Amino acid sequence: MSRADTIHEPGAEALRLVSVTKRYGTGGSAVAALNGVSLTLAPATFTAIMGPSGSGKSTLLHCASGLDQPGEGQVFIGGVPLRYGSETEVTRFRRGRIGFIFQQFNLMPALTVRQNVALPSRLAGVRVDKRRCADVLTRVGLDHRRDHRPGELSGGEQQRVAVARALVSNPTLIFADEPTGALDTRAARDILALLEESVRVFGQTVVMVTHDPVAASYADSVLFLADGRIVGRLADPTAAVVAERMTQLGDEVAGRRAGRDS
Ligand SMILES: Nc1ncnc2c1ncn2[C@@H]1O[C@H](COP(=O)(O)OP(=O)(O)OP(=O)(O)O)[C@@H](O)[C@H]1O
Numbered sequence: 065m066s067r068a069d070t071i072h073e074p075g076a077e078a079l080r081l082v083s084v085t086k087r088y089g090t091g092g093s094a095v096a097a098l099n100g101v102s103l104t105l106a107p108a109t110f111t112a113i114m115g116p117s118g119s120g121k122s123t124l125l126h127c128a129s130g131l132d133q134p135g136e137g138q139v140f141i142g143g144v145p146l147r148y149g150s151e152t153e154v155t156r157f158r159r160g161r162i163g164f165i166f167q168q169f170n171l172m173p174a175l176t177v178r179q180n181v182a183l184p185s186r187l188a189g190v191r192v193d194k195r196r197c198a199d200v201l202t203r204v205g206l207d208h209r210r211d212h213r214p215g216e217l218s219g220g221e222q223q224r225v226a227v228a229r230a231l232v233s234n235p236t237l238i239f240a241d242e243p244t245g246a247l248d249t250r251a252a253r254d255i256l257a258l259l260e261e262s263v264r265v266f267g268q269t270v271v272m273v274t275h276d277p278v279a280a281s282y283a284d285s286v287l288f289l290a291d292g293r294i295v296g297r298l299a300d301p302t303a304a305v306v307a308e309r310m311t312q313l314g315d316e317v318a319g320r321r322a323g324r325d326s
Pocket residue numbers: 088089095096097115116117118119120121122123124
């Protein structure tokens with residue numbers, strides 16, 4: 065696969081959220097998982113989302129990617145408003161725009177590696193480009209395992225298949241929810257290197273939720289969330305500085321929650 069095949073044209077923005085709010089439940093038991101979040105990410109950037117447990121990281125990823133619909137606010141992907149409708153419409157909208165990588169890989173155990181990579185195309189009713197599948201499997205170093213099933217692969221290899229599946233439609237945006245959470249250090253490094261390559265070589269935009277300061281240090285910047293709000297941004301993060309900020313943030317949030325509960 066040549067760089068010219070896949071590089072994305074620079075545009076004004078890859079992702080924009082405007083005053084996105086998401087509440088769960090009603091009345092006294094309502095939880096504001098996101099509370100008026102606005103952000104703009106430039107193309108070909110790598111952003112990590114961090115924050116204490118329950119701060120809204122997964123909800124942010126789900127709302128930004130169309131897996132979930134915000135209660136209020138708007139989401140734009142490459143300047144185009146995210147559309148909600150039937151599953152088919154949403155799947156079509158995402159194709160070529162959005163790729164997902166999850167902590168638990170989410171591969172279909174009965175399908176081969178190649179069939180797993182081709183699945184998003186099939187679901188979107190698009191012809192499966194065998195050459196493209198082979199190219200992305202080569203990129204993640206697994207074309208020689210294309211006829212194996214996920215159960216025959218290590219966790220790190222399964223996550224590399226999931227990366228290939230996310231890349232096959234050449235999306236402008238890749239959302240990763242704790243992509244290294246279930247992996248050992250070496251396998252995690254392989255996945256982070258692939259995400260980094262997507263940004264630096266292929267011009268894609270990566271948004272990654274992580275608890276791991278080392279994983280976050282691969283990003284260009286870290287957005288910190290607390291209680292459903294963006295409370296900080298760190299450019300050129302190092303693992304040590306990220307770890308320190310996370311400790312501070314955890315203490316602040318715990319202090320606020322204790323104050324509310326007393
Ligand atoms: N489906 C749901 N129903 C009710 N409350 C929910 C639901 N999903 C999330 N929440 C609540 O919204 C808040 C934010 O959740 P979210 O999963 O986005 O946090 P997070 O930062 O990803 O947490 P973690 O790091 O623990 O995965 C939490 O208080 C959570 O309990």
